[in-house]
Amino acid sequence: MSEEIGTVISGQESPSPSKLEFVVNKGLVHRGQFVEMDSSDGTLVALVVDVYKTNRYFERAESVKEFEASGRKMFEQFPTSEWEYLVAQSRLLGVYTNEGLIKRLTFPPSPGTRVRPAVALTMEKFLGFEKDGLQLGRVEHPEMPVELNMTRLLKKHLAILAMSGAGKSVASKVILEELLDRGKEKGRIAIVVMDPHGEYTSFAEPAAGKKSFKDYSSKTMVVKARDIRIGVPKISVAMIASIIPGLSATQRRELERILSRLKNEMRQGLGPFDLATLRNSISQDEEIKDATKGVLVSWIYSLEDLRLFSKTDSPSINDVVKQGKLTVVDLSEIVDMRKKQIIVSYFSSKLFNERRQARIPPFLLVIEEAHQFCPERTREEAAISKKIIETIAREGRKFGASLCLISQRPINLSTTALSQCNTHLILRVTNPYDLKHIGESSEGIDYKSQEMITSLKVGEALIVGEAVNQPVFFKVRKNKSAESKHEISLEEAALKFEEGKEKELKETEEFL
Ligand SMILES: Nc1ncnc2c1ncn2[C@@H]1O[C@H](COP(=O)(O)OP(=O)(O)OP(=O)(O)O)[C@@H](O)[C@H]1O
């Protein structure tokens, strides 16, 4: 049993079954620390949510001012330091019974109860950590690894939310590394990442003898956006309708008719068709009214301009989704938002439908910048991928289709999708609107926790929801998959640009 560090005091309306204060008798107590104490039911567990100092001598402003105004100093005249106390405000989390059960408290501990630092062994069970689970980082007090059960973390979807630069991508890469490191006997899922900034391509880089980072290149496949082709015969009218905003019922019906005719002809031996064939068939069709024809043809032209469609799928989903393997869809070269959305929509629908028919293994689909692909409020044409993401969020867990949505603007992220994410990993957030939104959409985040979220440092996180029994603050570990590069400063970027310019100038002069 660890050493006692404090004693429960009688405060305003505390101790109660939900909160207590204790005075620290020995050593230091930190915000975010877990403590424990004995009770007749078992071990009570509490979380220190704030610490403050008090001193009777300095309580009354007028006395302090009057005394010190005369040139005397309080601490010289009185034993003030002996009257300084450190008080820890704590939230009671529950009781860990002697039978190993976790119960809510319905009755408060008594003032005078002795408080000890919580021991890791109790806390692991209390928080629901799992030996051999996914190791995401460490809790500081008591010092222990955060090990989470894969099903609890991912099955009912995960959202990673924080302001820019707080460590979202690092945290999601930690999860991917843990998944890729899993042995076959533990059950491995396939992973697909929608990567708008090309941040995950480092997984495919061979470590080439560098000991500092781990080689995942044999388990990673990068799909460059420019190499992606969507087979026209495979796309549904629903998907076309989501790409073409404002398709009228007549236009849709005609398109459906011609598509199904082409699909029939394909089966009869004419082979797969592309957009040009579809366009020609529309142009040559004699039943469609001219006005409808004109609209459809011009839409097909605009789709052809995207250079995304062809006769067959490439790569095919079954080639890219493999158990224990990672596929990174690198969207960084695309500027056109619509094109990015079509790709995300296409991959998401394919993954979901194939999984539903058990033709591919269970998977985790990671969507970076999720607010861009599944926005809350938006015009129809800016939401091509929204519907399918919401569908996976709602129904995916039944089929082993898990989502990890990452966003720096949770307020702009679809409430439907976010509310289906049963675990939230939250890193630093300071924007009050985002904070309020997170407080409302995550269960178990009270006012004090919100306050703590604003003071988190980069890489520090709070995890709440399905994956853990209680909200836990912890430090996310560093990535193994690449050497940690520090972010380039503005000065460095400016110098680099200038050097390049000077070199260019010199070369031109030499040439002349
Ligand atoms: N757990 C961590 N340990 C150490 N350093 C970290 C950690 N998390 C983040 N960092 C540092 O912070 C930087 C930014 O992290 P990251 O790219 O994950 O932020 P982000 O939240 O994804 O930002 P953005 O919203 O811009 O995508 C990293 O390059 C790294 O240097």
Ligand SMILES: [Mg+2]
């Ligand atoms: Mg990021």
